[in-house]
Amino acid sequence: MFDWESWRTWEIWISQTSFLNFALVIGISAVSYVALRVLMSSVLARIVNWLSTGKGRWSDYAAEVFKHTSRLLIAAMALQIGLAVVELGPVWDARVSHLWFLVLALQFGLWVDAAIAYWKEGVIQDKAGQDNQLTVTMVALMFRIVLWAVVLLSVLANLGVDITAFVASLGIGGIAIALAVQTLLGDLFASASIGVDKPFKTGHFIVFNDIAGTIEYIGLKTTRIRSLSGEQILCSNTKLLQQTIHNYSRMSERRVVFSLAISFRTPVEKARELPPLIQQAVEAVENTRFDRAHLLMFDDYALRYEVVYYVLSADYNLYMDIQQAINFSLLEELSKRNIKFAMPxxxxxxxxxxxxxxxxxxxxxxxxxxxxxxxxxxxxxxx
Incomplete structure (x- = not known):
């Protein structure tokens, strides 16, 4: 048998103003969501296409971030539009305010997470990043953990949860762990610094202190260097970054300074001819740029000349070939002019x-x- 009392109660509740306002908010929000979805899809597509047309590295990051705009953000914006049109009361306003903060925090986390993922992929695609893939992955994971921990704590605090004790316990625990593994963490952050700043890469020839060799591998804790004598040298990342490192693989040209000593018995006229003669010998060799040649000083037993020129390459073997060619040329020219080298x-x-x-x-x-x-x-x- 049909319950007329229940139907009467339901009809009275439906006829109330609050229910009609709520239904109106839902309707306006649904229409706004569809409109915003179409509008933002078109706008985001245009922005991504514009940023992807070679505007620079930061534009690539922006395009990647905009691609991860959540539909939940659009829904929250549509609900805000509905509440702006229809008034439901302070209770609903407070609830929607919390929801709006939750959506914004989630969207911020998604944007930053997308930027971290894009950075990781870009570094790994690099030659140094391929050998340093584990370090880059660990660093990206650490940043993601910190990011989502901050987002979670922010949401809990906005919802009214007291997170003071929780944060304090995390701080104390983090300090204890950091003190226990401070050496390992130092090397880990040094490895991250090498991956980000890239003072050297795998295959680069470096010199520091009495060590000279080629970088073979950059790990989480140590860097492996193959020395000139053949043995492998393991150096802590932290101690390595504390050194003054000479990276010869990034040298675009080499400045060469050498001296030439001739006998005091050389006549003045022939001594004057020597700087132009040296310049001619240097310029006759390819991949060189002459700088200067001067009679520097009267040494104990010789007239000493100083010569400066540049080798337009970082190749050490090429530098030695050029210096050898210059030396042979000078020997021939001095022999023709009967100019003797000085000796004690x-x-x-x-x-x-x-x-x-x-x-x-x-x-x-x-x-x-x-x-x-x-x-x-x-x-x-x-x-």
């Missing part, structure tokens, strides 16, 4: 007589001397 010379000079002091029983004032005296110079030799 000791000259001996014998005195004919050496006076003797009085009181030795000799009537003679002096006797012939057989004792030589010497002076270190390139002067004339006498006998």
């Amino acid at each position: 010379v000791r000259a001996l000079e014998f005195q004919e007589e050496v006076p003797l002091p009085k009181g030795h029983g000799f009537d003679q004032e002096a006797v012939p001397s057989t004792q030589p005296t010497s002076r270190s110079n390139e002067g004339s030799r006498k006998a």
Whole structure:
């Protein structure tokens, strides 16, 4: 039998203003959601296409972030539009306010998470990132954990949950763990710093302190270097970044300084010809740029010239080939002009007589001397 009392109660409840307002909010929100969905899809598509047309690295990040805009955000915006048109009361306003914060926090987390994922993929695609894939993955995982922990705590705090004790316990526990594994964490963050800043990559030739070698592998804790003598050197990432590192693989050109010493007996006219002659010898070799050649100083036994030029390559073997070619050219030209290289010379000079002091029983004032005296110079030799 049909219950007329129940139907009467339901009819009275439906006829209430609050229910009609609620239904109106739902309807307006649904229409707004459809309109916003179409509008934002079109706008986001245009923004992504515009940012993807080679505007730079940051535009690529922005395009990737915009692709992860959640539909839940559009729904929350549509609900806000409905509540702006129809008033449901302060209770519903408070509830929707909490919902709006929840959606925004979730959307922020999705955007940042997308940026972290895009950064990880970009680093791994790089040559250094392929060898350092574990480090990059661990760093990205740490950032994601911190991100979603912050989002969760923010949502709980907005909902009225007291998170002070929870945060304090996390802080104390984090300090204890950090003290226990501070060395490992230091190397881990140093590895992350190497992956982000890229002071060197796998295959680069570096020199620091008395170590010179090629980077073989960059790990979470250590970096492996193959030295010139053949052995593998393991160095802590933290200690490695504390050193002054010379990265020769990133050298675009090499500055070369060498000296040339010729004899003091060289005539002045020939000594003046030497700087242009050196310049000609350097410029005759490919991949070089001459800088200067000057008579630097009067050395102990030579006229010393200083020469500066640049090798337009970082290849060490090419530098040695160029220096060898310059040396052979200078040998030929100096030999043609009879210009001698300087070398240390000791000259001996014998005195004919050496006076003797009085009181030795000799009537003679002096006797012939057989004792030589010497002076270190390139002067004339006498006998």
